[in-house]
Amino acid sequence: MKISSRRGFITYMAMLGLVTWSTTPLYAKAPKKAFRYQETPLDGKKCSDCIYYLPETSECKMVEGSISPDGWCTIYMKKK
Numbered sequence: 886m887k888i889s890s891r892r893g894f895i896t897y898m899a900m901l902g903l904v905t906w907s908t909t910p911l912y913a914k915a916p917k918k919a920f921r922y923q924e925t926p927l928d929g930k931k932c933s934d935c936i937y938y939l940p941e942t943s944e945c946k947m948v949e950g951s952i953s954p955d956g957w958c959t960i961y962m963k964k965k
């Protein structure tokens with residue numbers, strides 16, 4: 886793409902920003918260690934009751950890898 890004017894440059898930068906924005910996930914998962922994930926509940930709190938838990942795939946929206954329904958981590962958030 887030839888950029889020969891100021892308007893062309895601004896348009897090019899806007900397109901570049903749009904491509905970058907549309908290909909970047911809104912959030913990225915973190916390793917289990919980052920949130921001190923454990924395979925056992927804590928004080929009755931467990932992944933199966935957490936808003937981030939995905940029971941269909943035994944995954945979490947925030948933490949990488951396979952997640953136990955009986956697990957727990959520091960960003961646990963109880964479903965209402």
Ligand code: SF4
Pocket residue numbers: 920922931932933935936937938939945946947948952956957958959960961962
């Ligand atoms: S407690 Fe932590 S690992 Fe478990 S589902 Fe919630 S956010 Fe994911």
